[in-house]
Amino acid sequence: MRSNLRKDKIYNILKISKELNLLKDLDSLLDRVLMEARDSVNADAGTIYLTEGNQLTFNYFQNDTLFKKDLTSKRYIYSKQKLEINHNSIAGYVAETKEPLIIDDVYKIKATPPYSFNPEFDKKSSYKTKTVLTVPLITARNKLIGVMQIINPKNKKGLITSFTKNDTLFVTYFASHAAVAIEKAIMTREIILRMIKMSEMRDPKETGTHVNRVGAYSIEIYHKWALDHRISSKEIKINKDLLRIAAMLHDVGKIGVSDTILKKEDNLTDKEFSQMKMHTIFGARLFKDSTSDWDDMAKEITISHHERWDGKGYPGHINNILKKNIVFGPGKKEEEIPLSGRIVALADVYDALTSSRIYKQPWSEQGVKDYIEKERGAHFDPSVVDAFFSIYDIIKAIQEKYSY
Numbered sequence: 360m361r362s363n364l365r366k367d368k369i370y371n372i373l374k375i376s377k378e379l380n381l382l383k384d385l386d387s388l389l390d391r392v393l394m395e396a397r398d399s400v401n402a403d404a405g406t407i408y409l410t411e412g413n414q415l416t417f418n419y420f421q422n423d424t425l426f427k428k429d430l431t432s433k434r435y436i437y438s439k440q441k442l443e444i445n446h447n448s449i450a451g452y453v454a455e456t457k458e459p460l461i462i463d464d465v466y467k468i469k470a471t472p473p474y475s476f477n478p479e480f481d482k483k484s485s486y487k488t489k490t491v492l493t494v495p496l497i498t499a500r501n502k503l504i505g506v507m508q509i510i511n512p513k514n515k516k517g518l519i520t521s522f523t524k525n526d527t528l529f530v531t532y533f534a535s536h537a538a539v540a541i542e543k544a545i546m547t548r549e550i551i552l553r554m555i556k557m558s559e560m561r562d563p564k565e566t567g568t569h570v571n572r573v574g575a576y577s578i579e580i581y582h583k584w585a586l587d588h589r590i591s592s593k594e595i596k597i598n599k600d601l602l603r604i605a606a607m608l609h610d611v612g613k614i615g616v617s618d619t620i621l622k623k624e625d626n627l628t629d630k631e632f633s634q635m636k637m638h639t640i641f642g643a644r645l646f647k648d649s650t651s652d653w654d655d656m657a658k659e660i661t662i663s664h665h666e667r668w669d670g671k672g673y674p675g676h677i678n679n680i681l682k683k684n685i686v687f688g689p690g691k692k693e694e695e696i697p698l699s700g701r702i703v704a705l706a707d708v709y710d711a712l713t714s715s716r717i718y719k720q721p722w723s724e725q726g727v728k729d730y731i732e733k734e735r736g737a738h739f740d741p742s743v744v745d746a747f748f749s750i751y752d753i754i755k756a757i758q759e760k761y762s763y
């Protein structure tokens with residue numbers, strides 16, 4: 360490769376790495392990392408595994424041949440696989456050795472290496488994996504946080520070709536920058552989950568899965584809604600990045616609600632329910648001194664996720680959320696409610712009805728669907744309900760992924 364081309368490429372990697380550090384949400388980040396790594400070598404597919412104890416979990420994958428469209432439930436369906444970190448699998452071997460590895464044809468691995476290719480994914484999906492570049496994701500302090508596989512590089516004619524030595528160099532170099540950003544995003548997510556755990560004081564497992572589901576439902580509903588409303592793909596990506604975390608925080612204001620109310624196994628009295636409703640205000644107060652777009656969206660969602668499309672929700676218009684004695688105003692109505700709040704309202708109620716809560720049993724799937732249909736245009740924004748039903752397979756896949 361000519362040296363100025365090489366310089367351009369390195370410059371480009373640095374530029375992209377800087378952009379990676381602006382992304383806050385782990386999934387948006389993995390999406391971008393994989394996209395850029397694949398782009399740099401024109402690869403058809405790719406996977407990112409992240410380490411969890413002694414295992415690698417299959418965290419993110421892209422495959423242009425199988426899934427051309429952005430919106431697909433498959434991503435969630437395959438996402439439960441785990442591999443041991445040992446020399447049996449290709450990814451496990453790279454995690455163990457922390458060295459990049461190129462395999463020209465996974466179906467023709469000679470007898471010598473300890474690892475072997477697992478054709479399970481190919482069999483299930485009828486994809487043909489051939490050439491695979493696997494690189495470790497190692498942070499500056501030499502901690503392994505995962506493994507990235509780049510699969511089937513293509514030449515100009517679209518035929519599968521081999522990786523060059525330079526490809527390995529670039530992808531490895533890029534991976535070292537990406538690893539640092541990924542580690543930071545993992546930490547952000549962990550801190551947020553702890554914050555949520557503290558605020559709900561419920562079974563941490565239930566809480567974790569509830570907020571994970573509400574976050575995931577919300578970004579997928581938003582994605583479909585935004586495509587229906589011709590929002591640009593750049594704006595969609597930015598909003599999804601913000602929305603997942605902000606949606607996960609929708610109930611963080613419960614930190615201000617007493618334990619006895621949160622843990623009550625019975626119906627709430629009117630007085631208790633008025634206190635419970637304050638969680639919307641308490642939440643918004645946490646984000647009132649906005650320092651980022653993300654604070655703004657978290658504030659929007661905490662305060663508006665119990666508003667209703669027909670104006671009968673709470674807390675309604677409030678002129679000063681800091682006042683000691685808050686009087687709930689007339690409910691916000693229709694587009695007075697921010698889109699993020701309209702989306703989380705549906706995601707939250709859907710999840711509340713399909714799960715068991717300390718105070719209730721889950722409803723039947725049909726019961727929940729009928730309810731949402733009935734509340735279209737009453738509790739919920741009709742366009743959000745439509746987006747929800749048209750990606751119902753993705754919603755079910757998310758439920759499967761974050762079940763317990």
Ligand code: C2E
Nearest residue numbers: 620621622623624625626627635665707708711716718719
């Ligand atoms: P949550 O459990 O996350 O429920 C969120 C929303 O889902 C509720 O908002 C409500 O709109 C809907 N929802 C949940 N369960 C049912 C149900 O059985 N029927 C119907 N029609 N809708 C349901 P909402 O009512 O404003 O409640 C906010 C929060 O207050 C709830 O969050 C929960 O933490 C608490 N809460 C509500 N009702 C009770 C109760 O009877 N007992 C206890 N201990 N907590 C309650």
Ligand code: SIN
Nearest residue numbers: 386387390596599600
């Ligand atoms: C994206 O921003 O497209 C990736 C986020 C996700 O789908 O989880």
Ligand code: SIN
Nearest residue numbers: 448449450476477480
């Ligand atoms: C493995 O590392 O053995 C899994 C490779 C793959 O399924 O792509």
Ligand code: SIN
Nearest residue numbers: 581598602698699700
């Ligand atoms: C969102 O709330 O998800 C997007 C922000 C907006 O366009 O209102």
Ligand code: FE
Nearest residue numbers: 609610664665
């Ligand atoms: Fe709430």
Ligand code: FE
Nearest residue numbers: 609610707711
């Ligand atoms: Fe909730």
